[in-house]
Amino acid sequence: MDKLLQLVQSKAQTWLNSPVIDEATKSEVTSLLSKNDSKELIDNFYKDLEFGTGGLRGVMGAGSNCMNQYMVGIATQGLANYLNKTFPGKKIKAAIAYDSRNKSAFFAQVTADIFSANGIDVYMFSELRPTPLLSFAIRYLQCDSGIVITASHNPKEYNGYKAYWNDGAQVVPPHDKNIINEVKLITSFEQVKFKADKSKIHTIGPDVEAAYYEEVKKLIPNKAVISKHKHIPLVYSSIHGAGITMVPECLKQIGFTNIHVVEEQEKPDGNFPTVQSPNPEEKSAMELVIKKGKAVGATMVMATDPDTDRVGIGVRKSDGDFILLNGNQAFSLMMYFILKNLKDKTDAYIAKTIVTSELVDTMAAKLGVECYNTLTGFKYIAELMGKLDGEKRFVAAGEESYGYMVGDFVRDKDAVSACAFFAAMAASATDENKSMYDWLIDMYVEFGYYKETLLNITKKGQQGEQEIKSMMEKFRNNPPETIIGSKVARLLDYKTLQEKNLLTGKTSALNFPVSDVLQFYLEDGSKVSVRPSGTEPKIKFYMAVQAPLKSREDFAAVTAQLDKKIKGLEEYLLSV
Numbered sequence: 001m002d003k004l005l006q007l008v009q010s011k012a013q014t015w016l017n018s019p020v021i022d023e024a025t026k027s028e029v030t031s032l033l034s035k036n037d038s039k040e041l042i043d044n045f046y047k048d049l050e051f052g053t054g055g056l057r058g059v060m061g062a063g064s065n066c067m068n069q070y071m072v073g074i075a076t077q078g079l080a081n082y083l084n085k086t087f088p089g090k091k092i093k094a095a096i097a098y099d100s101r102n103k104s105a106f107f108a109q110v111t112a113d114i115f116s117a118n119g120i121d122v123y124m125f126s127e128l129r130p131t132p133l134l135s136f137a138i139r140y141l142q143c144d145s146g147i148v149i150t151a152s153h154n155p156k157e158y159n160g161y162k163a164y165w166n167d168g169a170q171v172v173p174p175h176d177k178n179i180i181n182e183v184k185l186i187t188s189f190e191q192v193k194f195k196a197d198k199s200k201i202h203t204i205g206p207d208v209e210a211a212y213y214e215e216v217k218k219l220i221p222n223k224a225v226i227s228k229h230k231h232i233p234l235v236y237s238s239i240h241g242a243g244i245t246m247v248p249e250c251l252k253q254i255g256f257t258n259i260h261v262v263e264e265q266e267k268p269d270g271n272f273p274t275v276q277s278p279n280p281e282e283k284s285a286m287e288l289v290i291k292k293g294k295a296v297g298a299t300m301v302m303a304t305d306p307d308t309d310r311v312g313i314g315v316r317k318s319d320g321d322f323i324l325l326n327g328n329q330a331f332s333l334m335m336y337f338i339l340k341n342l343k344d345k346t347d348a349y350i351a352k353t354i355v356t357s358e359l360v361d362t363m364a365a366k367l368g369v370e371c372y373n374t375l376t377g378f379k380y381i382a383e384l385m386g387k388l389d390g391e392k393r394f395v396a397a398g399e400e401s402y403g404y405m406v407g408d409f410v411r412d413k414d415a416v417s418a419c420a421f422f423a424a425m426a427a428s429a430t431d432e433n434k435s436m437y438d439w440l441i442d443m444y445v446e447f448g449y450y451k452e453t454l455l456n457i458t459k460k461g462q463q464g465e466q467e468i469k470s471m472m473e474k475f476r477n478n479p480p481e482t483i484i485g486s487k488v489a490r491l492l493d494y495k496t497l498q499e500k501n502l503l504t505g506k507t508s509a510l511n512f513p514v515s516d517v518l519q520f521y522l523e524d525g526s527k528v529s530v531r532p533s534g535t536e537p538k539i540k541f542y543m544a545v546q547a548p549l550k551s552r553e554d555f556a557a558v559t560a561q562l563d564k565k566i567k568g569l570e571e572y573l574l575s576v
Helices: 002-017 023-034 039-045 069-086 104-117 131-140 175-184 206-219 223-228 247-253 283-296 327-340 359-367 378-388 415-431 436-447 461-477 552-575
Strands: 056-059 093-098 121-124 145-149 158-165 201-203 234-237 259-261 300-304 311-316 322-325 348-353 370-374 393-399 403-406 449-458 486-493 498-501 507-509 518-522 527-532 538-547
Touching: 002 023, 002 039, 023 039, 039 461, 056 069, 069 104, 069 145, 069 158, 069 175, 093 104, 093 131, 104 121, 104 145, 104 158, 104 201, 131 145, 131 158, 131 206, 131 415, 158 175, 206 247, 206 415, 223 415, 234 247, 234 283, 234 415, 247 259, 247 415, 283 300, 283 311, 283 322, 300 415, 311 415, 311 436, 322 327, 322 436, 327 348, 327 359, 327 393, 327 403, 327 415, 327 436, 327 449, 348 359, 348 378, 359 370, 359 436, 370 378, 378 393, 378 403, 403 415, 415 436, 436 552, 449 552, 461 518, 461 527, 461 538, 538 552
Parallel strands: 093 121, 093 145, 121 201, 234 259, 234 300, 348 370, 348 393
Antiparallel strands: 056 158, 145 158, 300 311, 311 322, 393 403, 449 538, 486 498, 486 518, 498 507, 518 527, 527 538
């Protein structure tokens, strides 16, 4: 620890000695150095922020491991250097968007200034906009890169920086590593060109948004049904995020007329005052949208995270209460609707991540559509789409963490179009005199009852990072032979890219990029996946169980059976 402390103290001193660092930041660093407790100093300086599955993300503050204008500056300078080397002699263009988080607009302006100072033409939204519109704008404006300033669904202390390539997708190998290499070549803040060339910074006009809405309208399959049921009550909350700028308008554009917005959460606010965390995956974040849904007799309620790439939905049951669908249920239901109504299945495919419900794989196989699996992170789905462009026809994709994408005009998860699509599904269910909850049970009866849940264990700071590494090493080096009474039949290790049959000892290769993920398949059909989060200080345990559902009448009994099995898995994982 003494050696680490000396290292971070030395690093902090370089910030104090830099003529580039402003006085307010230097004062914050001085305060960290003077504290008796060195934990915060270590957490702020023990490493530099790096691109993970979601780009650059960290707690806002002073230090190399924090989100601040200087780390944003280094990242942008590295990206600008890489762009200029990759496209020599070309007029390079980059698009920039930002969400409602504290300092998002400021970080976006810093990014624009640095790009412009490096000779890059910048196209920037005049106010906050959803992340999927940035992905769309990159391709629409024929940009070479793009940045969105957001920390997605993280708590209010965080902000982040997602880097995109010219395909409208987040950067993937080799670009991500190459950008990091360029960033590492910057050894002082004096190398960052902070002084803007204002002539190269342009405002994105309303035509981009209008073109986006036209693409959404093309993919909605049941326009006549929507017209018939346009008055069904729908409730939406932006949870103080960027979604308020587009989701209600998108719902109107496809024909819905009875849209209710949660007023308490309508105003963009980076402090997210009405929720503990602006994450629609968490039940507490959905309380106000459900309350509003009950008050107006809504058919469905929806809430999006701050940058509007994830959406949580609640569907009304026959007793008037709402059930919140998790990401696996919502995506499975979306695929149930899409695949059953897909007229031309020639060369069609869908995609999902390896930790997303295998119910989707089952449905796709039975309904004659190919389903691809990728590593966690929508950038890998977008990469797959790029590889298959011109060969196969992309239909839709999703992941368990509330991210969905229908159609290929956006190359990232898109809660704006997902809200439109879920609303269209609600209209179709209404036309059948059913609810989407009825559809959920129908799907389980037809294809099997798959139930999944996620266990997150948070380990903050440098010490937490080491604890997470130790936990992964323990699972990797000493895999369990049985879990809650069922033998572990297969172990998939995405770090060594090997699959091992633990019953026969046979091994085979996995055709995936390297990633720190382990998956345990049990003899009884259950599955446990383990991975450190790429965007948060957490280790994630994905638990999946399944059983046949012979009739709707058996739903409660089979639910209890699966819940018991999930509880057993949770208790086991918390004990190891």
